Amino acid sequence: MRLFIYFFLIGMVSYSQNCDLNLQGRVIDFHDNTPLSGAVIIVAGLETFVMTDFDGFFALEGLCAGSYTLQVSHPECDTKAVQVRMPYSSLLTIKLEHHLEELHQVTVRGSAAIDYIATQQENRISKEEIENLSYASLGDALKRIPGVSSLNTGSTVVKPVIQGLHSSRVLIMNNGVRMQDQEWGVEHAPNVDLNTAGSISVIKGASALQYGGDAVGGIVLVEPARIVRKDSLFGSSIVTGATNGRGGTITSSLTKTSESGWYGTVQGTLKRFGDFESPDYILSNTGIFEKATSLRVGLNKFNYGFEVFYSYFNSESGILRAAHLGNAEDQFLALNNPRPLVINDFTYSIDNPKQNVSHHLAKARIFKRLSNFGKVEMQYDFQFNNRLEYDVRRGGRGDVPSVDLELTTHTLAVDFSYDARMDFKANGGVMLRYQNNYASPDTGVRRLIPDYDKYDAAVYVLGKYYIDDVWVFEAGLRYDFNHLDAKKFYRKSLWEAREYNVYFPQFEIGEVGAQILTNPVFDYHNFSGTLGAAYSFRNNFELMANYSLATRAPNPSELFSEGLHHSAARIEIGDLRFSQEMAHKFSLAFSRESGRFQFTINPFLNSINNFIFIEPGGVEQTIRGSFQVWEFKQTDALLLGFDFDSKMKLNSQFDFISKFALVKGYNQMTDEPLIMMPPANLSNALLYKNKGLNNLRIELESNYVFRQNEFPDTNVEMFLPISESTEIIDLSTPPAAYHLMHLNADADFKVFGNSTLSVGLTVNNLFNTSYRDYLNRLRFYADDLGRNIVLRLKINY
């Protein structure tokens, strides 16, 4: 610190000639460009400060040639540091961001990631929307964004799908930490408690290279609530109760902040639901019990700071009992029965099959501002993920998990950001990561994902150049190195049937009975990059164009899968010969963010070489009967489509909101559609709001999900001993289109003097419509959720 001051002073001294320069500027709101009066501009290193006038203008006199750091603050905005190099002849425009909470404090955020990216569409879910969905999952909340859908296993295991892509292709950043929670599996939901988030953003592409180069689908950024620099102690609690599942959630947080920059937050959530219900029957064994807590302590000075963060997440969720199947014949019987084959009375207890996942995340981050340069940040994070899956088993083995995976990850990252110039910003950094997966042998079931060690290293650089007030250019490059060292027992029969003994004799270590121990070692060199431009028109129209190249190494599931996947009643086979996926994504975004009619239209084209997907490839006989074999394959894929959203201000009280998303995916080698592409989705809502009447908001939403008419025919014919006939197992025909209505209302009341009580009522599926969703893996066996009435109380204190 002291060193830093000396540095600064020396810098000042050397520029101490020619000290009669003037600087004229204006401070405006970042969002709507309204002038901010009463903003304070302090010149760091000098004792000078000025305040803006009624129109936001200010003037500084007697400055020397050279660089200055201006600290700009406003009672309702985040404090911002601005670098300016004198002489500066034009008007310096400084944009401040209003903070969302009504707390009249000055906020400082020591993250380089305020502007994630300038030339690719970024959609944000506000704190308010997150609070309304307090009872739901991260995946449910993300569906509010056009172009984001979800891949479900029932209603509690919800994975985000961005413009048709999911799992390893969607990166989830939780408070600056890339989630390592076995995201490769389709029935592995993100281990993030929605209630820890202050805001959630989605970048529908790989352009934010500081987070990774493999975001073929996109990036989800879960950011904690902003910390304000003022002596204050505040908190909030949200309690929800829901009729469907007959349960609810309670979440509370308490934050202490201080003028000196010290802050701390504790937060916790409990969620408990019993069996959910479709309009006509109980979905037996679909309850959930979730516990989450987080702790955040830090110091946020203008020039330096640190943060320590820990979060724990545990979720136990039942998988629909009727979806547990012995073989393809059972599957055929279940498919052809309009109701699930197992319907029991409502219960809160969660039996097998079920999953129980825990995730620990700890991080420490420090940052330091460097004068005339920008900022350096360093972060270490540790994650431990334990995934237990329990199956319906014989011989009292139900208490022993069938899957027991422990994934441990250490990451060290250093990021330099350069913001000393108004027109040019850059950041660059390095990342080192070590990951170990341990599959417990106590399960008595062969490991689907083997033991492995993985080493990753990355280096990246990103730059943004503001040519003038209307043009911005952006470019970035990233290189990732992955080294994977696994130990896996293969069945000798499979090892030889796939000719691995010819391709990979060097991996063979030894033989135990009918199994062969192998040591697959792979190195991947991945290059990724981005190039984009944004142009601001008059009248607040904006056009962004971006190209991004993402390169993703195959994940352990795609490489090593080999055996029966019980929850899907199918045999899944990976391939050791896979190379990396390379995605070229072109996206445009044309938007208008102010005025009576606001909209964004976002067309995209994603051309993916070596796209890895899973597809049925035959039938295998076993003593348990026949099974469909699903093989991972590589092809060249093309995804294209567009997202649209708009808001029409009808008058001061009524808004009309429309969203539409369309994505088409094709296998270019076979000219067939890709499997599991989200169907077109249209949502229209009428919003009434009245600030004068207790901040009343009433929203009526209509959601129409089209039928997916483009799908590959993956049906197989199979001889079934029970009927003594050959039958088609139809797992490819998508369900019909459906239309749901939702109602949401909330109002605020002043209680106990200073506190605010918000009361909200949500009715999902207002007309109790029966429907099945193409992207719900349990759609073959049961209808989706029926009507759900949720009552929500939130108190701020």
Added chain:
Amino acid sequence: MKNLRLLAILFTTTLFLTSCSSDDDVAPIVEEEVITTLKVTLVGGGNTIMLEYRDLDPDGPTPPTITVSSPLMANTNYVASMTLLNELENPAEDMTIEIEEEADEHQFFYLTGTGLNISNLTYLDFDGDGKPLGLSFSFDTGDASQGDFTIILRHEPNKDAPGVSEGNIANAGGDTDISATFPLVIQ
């Protein structure tokens, strides 16, 4: 700066520690729950016939092997008893015991394919509630014929559903643990 160094040390030590432990040998998993082999002993007309359905590569690519020691005699009463083995274990484990212990959660069903003259299929063993289990059963052969005979074991069937106690699988539900089809010849 001191903090930085401390962090770096912490990071490298954890790296070192974890990589040490992961170098341990990976233990092979012997699947204890798997049934690889179904043996059916048919006794009738003074002869013993052995049927065997063997799948040593459960979800691997090799198909099961099916053996029938000899044709069945026409117009004969046969008593059948079954043994289930897990031959992945050494010595092979008798899985019949597990099924007997959980008799109330299991039931066998027998399906006679078109053309095969088998009748009077009768359960000879029962669970604690007097519902059929089916590790042993009897049947009568008719005139010379041939066709498929399938033995299915269901886990957690609904034994109270209509017809299930009489051996009708239609309403049984549950998950299939065994589905073994034997081509039989009656002569």
